[in-house]
Amino acid sequence: MAPLPKPPAEPADDLDSYVGLDGEAAERRARERGWTTVRSLPPGAIITMEYLGGRLNFTVQSGVVERCWKG
Template sequence: MAPLPQQPRTPDDSPEDYVGLDADAAERRARDRGWPRVRRLAPDAVITMEFMPGRLNLAVRNGEVVRCWHG
């Protein structure tokens, strides 16, 4: 049996820390803290609900993060 693929490491980081930040600054911070994937979305964007370890989602309105979550 083949070994299971290794999942990306999720940094020990609180999504609440990103709310209120400028979107560019939040993305830089996430990458500096080790997030391999950062996704920007409109707050009302229609998205699929698949969970991706190692991804940080930023809901951005007028250049500011209004919501943030893992996966």
């Protein structure tokens, strides 16, 4: 039997620390901290709900991060 795939590791990170940051600065910080995929979205964006390990999502309005979550 083949081994089970190992999901990507997620950085130990305080997601609340991104809220209030400039969107571009938040994206840079996330990549520096090891997030493999960083996604910035406008408020109310329609997105798929599948969980992707190693992905960090931001809701950005007027250039400022309003919300941050994994997956």
